[in-house]
Amino acid sequence: MIQESPTFSPLYRQIKGLMIQALEAGEWLPGQMIPSEQELAARFSVSQGTVRKAVDEMAADNLLVRKQGKGTFVASHHDPRALFRFLRLVPVDGDIVHPESVPLECWRAKAGQEASRILAIKPGDPIIIVRRLLRFAKKPVVIDEIYLPGEIFQGLTLEMLQSWNSSLYSLFETRFGLRMIRAQERIRAVAADRSVAEALKVPEGKPLLSVERVTYTYGDKPVEWRRGLYLTDEHYYLNELN
Amino acid sequence: MIQESPTFSPLYRQIKGLMIQALEAGEWLPGQMIPSEQELAARFSVSQGTVRKAVDEMAADNLLVRKQGKGTFVASHHDPRALFRFLRLVPVDGDIVHPESVPLECWRAKAGQEASRILAIKPGDPIIIVRRLLRFAKKPVVIDEIYLPGEIFQGLTLEMLQSWNSSLYSLFETRFGLRMIRAQERIRAVAADRSVAEALKVPEGKPLLSVERVTYTYGDKPVEWRRGLYLTDEHYYLNELN
DNA sequence: AAGTGGTCTAGACCACGTC
């Protein structure tokens, strides 16, 4: 049954909403195969074509991955292809290398004005701050400072970060059931201060890319705020405009 | 008729190819309405649903714009909404303001090693170089150096640029029949040299965003190479990651 | 009222992967 005109939403979008609910509720987990289009059509009492449109949109949103002949799967940050969805850093010459993540520090704090606004929590609420380095081919290239809402990331420790040898988001996914859906990056150019210069082994005042990222999970809920400083001597930030 | 398996391409994609040919050939011009889905279906001897899928993809590619109840139109850079498709610069606070473009210089040269490689022309082929400033609310924020293949842009002059009060790409579209389809940007952080510092009224050595853009028209043909230096004191480069 | 794109359905068949 379709609603009346003012808030008109087509059937396939309502189906999409129901399927996102199923994802949020953990009915289908990352990496798992979801029911076939026929089964979903029966479950929601619509035609297979309508389910198809819903799944099409969700695949376009990177929530699902279709594999012809096999089935449709819940997108996962364990998928190696998912890594460069959020990390747009590419070497000037030479092949793409997977970066090595080096967690440096991890401590508790209380949310200040800015953190609380961005993470949609109350000032004074607990947050966790992580500092880590990214190395490409042994060379330090990125230094990140990551702010996480403490309530969601209870139990996160430096040891946990250090013993995890895959991407941060894949850790968040398995340990905290958190799936990063989309992000927004604000980029500017800044000069390296003393501590950053030291970490990246460059002179103080060196121009760096400042990349501030807010990452959202289902329902446009912000769950991560990070600021990365990128050394762009041998890498650049690549952006495709379509 | 669908081809055999190894190079299998579905019907709707073949239709899409034919429609792109029609666009390239200038059969349908920017801003104009294309034939209805029924007419196209008859023209290509396929069902309306197949045309629909072709048009869907072309709309997703920003080649066409659908308007319910009115028709489907060829995308145009005259559309004010098209401006910020390629310009991702947003003020830190305050509303989005349309920038003012100030052409500074325009001269002829011969393509060097790098320009010829990027623009897919021969070294020594004529190119046109444009320098221009972008001002937001009277303040200089971006200085661009733009390299164009001379053969395509014959007759481009500084006066022409200065008398045009809309976006560069809308000028290219109307004066040279050239439609910019997609672009790729490589971003790094650099220090302002003397001449740039002067143009942007900042001290020498100021960290700036260096944005190198290669822009393509139909058939992935590169037709513009530009390097912009962005002052990011009161603006940032915004990127949505989906 | 007429024309456009947008949705929904039902059914047939194709391509791909697995058993």
Added chain:
DNA sequence: ACGTGGTCTAGACCACTTT
């Protein structure tokens, strides 16, 4: 051989815009 997603068709009806 079977199950999955992918394509194609034909037709009905809805929503939006213009005449």
